Amino acid sequence: MNQFERLYDEHENVKVRFVGFTTEHTRYDFGIVYTNLFFGKPLVVCMQTGRSTLLDPKDLEDPEHLQHAFKIENHLQAEDLCEFLKITLPSTTFHTQYE
Template structure:
């Protein structure tokens, strides 16, 4: 058996916030993970959709970023973006 080559294997402390809210058309069930790993950005997991993204202010300002990352239409992405602006 070949020896496993690790690129990294770290254990870090994190803060995780679980939040669920209802938008006009969609429910959002999120886990928001904060650590020193992502240069001030947050790891945002869509629990029901099985998608995640590393998000900072610059990502929220990027057109189409949330739509692509979470497979959302424009209206649902705008509701998520509005929430994330409050916490990023």
């Protein structure tokens, strides 16, 4: 049964933040997983749809990126989400994972 080549198998105690909020247009419920893996980028999970993505501050400069990642139909809703995440996610420099 050597059909799988294991790339990584890490165990880590992580900090998770659950946040729900509303805007004029919609309600959001997210889980944000802060980990040292994935170049230190937080894993943002939409609790309503199960969609997730790794985000860094540069990703938040492009609302279309969030619109695509979370399948948001309205561009204004994506802009609202970007604004919220800009004040919620850390603006740290990420490290290289594979050295």
